[in-house]
Amino acid sequence: MDTLHIDNIPFETDPEFDHRPSIGLIVLASDHTIEDEFRLISQKFPPIRLHHSRISNVDRVTPDSLRDMEHRIAECSALLTPGSDIDVVAYGCTSASTAITEDRVFELIRSSKPRARCTTPITAAFAAFTAFGATRIGLLTPYVKEVNAIVAEYIRNRGYEVPVFGSFNEGLDSVVSRISAQSVMDAVHRILDKADVDAVFVSCTSVRLVEFCERLETDIRLPVTTSNHAMAWHALRLAGLEHRPDGLGSLYRMPLPKRL
16 A cells, blocks of 8 residues: 655744753763753753754863864854854863963854854853952862963963862873762862862863752852853853752852953
8 A cells, every 4th residue: 555645734833942042062072071060050940952062082181182172163163053043152171261262262163153152161160250259269170280280370360369279180081070079079178278268169071069069168168169060150141041049059149240
């Protein structure tokens, strides 16, 4: 028996589709963490459209491997909803954003998404520091010495003090994603024994801590943010979402600073 084909069946488009903010996330191929933490945070907000693109990189994090991603950022941005605009594009690497620089990352993103608002973890961290009113930053990273030097200099060049800088000195991104949250929290307590600071920033999108930021803030009585924690907040605020959910720490009770 021949198959009956019914073509041109009428349909309606969802009127809510275009009203939902859209966020594009460029994720390192070696990253095991960022998508989980973005998903955890975005579930506490009104519905958004979250799109992911993976950028090729090597597992070992060095200054050269970070800068090597520069010529692939534009292509990965173009893969986010090709042919359509997107509200915000976030490039998910803190150390590469300092090695390449934020301005260059934004230029590459906007070569394919000219109307997108842009962020990176370090961009978001600076916005968070402004929201906190913090100038003395306690910094914890997983990076090796050469990468730590780039990140620390970048932060200081923006006018912040870094009275204490702790590091796990781990060169493999895949290992960093397996560091326990308890180890991260213990490390924060350890660096705070060495200096007085206004806020704590845990750098690297592979570090897992979002679920524990509020608990850690309560323990140390200081504002806390991480690369994923800050970038998700910044991207959601840039997309126009002012919701202030519980359970994510003090940053998520704050609006986007008017002056960055």
